[in-house]
Amino acid sequence: GESVGLHLPTLSVQEGDNSIINCAYSNSASDYFIWYKQESGKGPQFIIDIRSNMDKRQGQRVTVLLNKTVKHLSLQIAATQPGDSAVYFCAENRWGSQGNLIFGKGTKLSVKP
Amino acid sequence: GAGVSQSPRYKVAKRGQDVALRCDPISGHVSLFWYQQALGQGPEFLTYFQNEAQLDKSGLPSDRFFAERPEGSVSTLKIQRTQQEDSAVYLCASSPGWRTGDEQYFGPGTRLTVT
Incomplete structure (x- = not known):
């Protein structure tokens, strides 16, 4: 079935x-x-998106x-900072549809000082 | 300007009670989405409005869930006869357009706990 996983x-x-x-x-x-960042107690925040006619976006x-x-989709964060600590979700959709997103389970990123 | 706001931020309900969750989208945004996020999971789509029209309610888990957006602005998600499995964070998102690629702006969510 349709699914997005990590x-x-x-x-x-x-x-x-x-x-x-x-x-x-x-x-x-x-x-x-789309990649989203979600901090504790907050809603997901848009980070970056990509369409399938591209293989890289910065x-x-x-x-x-x-x-x-x-x-396969990946998110690379350069020079990770403590403020990057959050749960990151990838989400997918079909271009031209109404826009409701299908999210994966998420990855928790922990940045050690 | 103000982002998407939701109220209440936290709601505790006894099993069997009805609850109403409110979403105030960004002013002028055409599209409004409701998602349900269980603990440790990604958000799952519930329903979608374009202005006041509910165009998709395929994600609503049962007929106990009802959503409305009567004037194309504020939306309310109502859950009747709450069950423990309804415990989750309910997220609202709004978008300026109706096309894929129009960024969705999420509110902070309402955490519902059913005891």
Whole structure:
């Protein structure tokens, strides 16, 4: 069925290191993907998105990579900071649909000072 | 400007009670979504409004769940005869448009605990 999952439920990194959070999706019809950051007690916050006609997109300190062949998505955070500590979700949708998102379970990122 | 707000932030209900959760979207936003987030899980879609029209309610888990947005602005999610499995955080999101790719802005959620 349709699902978005994550390889690693928790990730602990040292401040200043780069972080990589992975996500696998199973619906080959999905063509739009978003990464969200959720801090404790808050709603998800948009980080970066990518359409399936791209394989890489960069933002400020973040890069999303999409491998459609193996249905894999990753979020790279450069020079990870304590403020990056949160749960990260990937979400998928089909371009042209109404926009309701299918979320994965999430990866908790913990940044050690 | 103000983001999406939700009230109450926390709600404790005894099993069998009815609850009403409110969402105030960003002013002018056309689309409004409700999601349910169980502990340790990602949000799951419940229902979607475009202005006052409820275009998709396929995610509502049972007929005890009802949502409305009568004037195309504020929305209320009502749960009748609450059950323990209804305990979750209920998130509301709004979006300026109705197309995929229009960013969804999430509120802080209402944490519902059914005892």
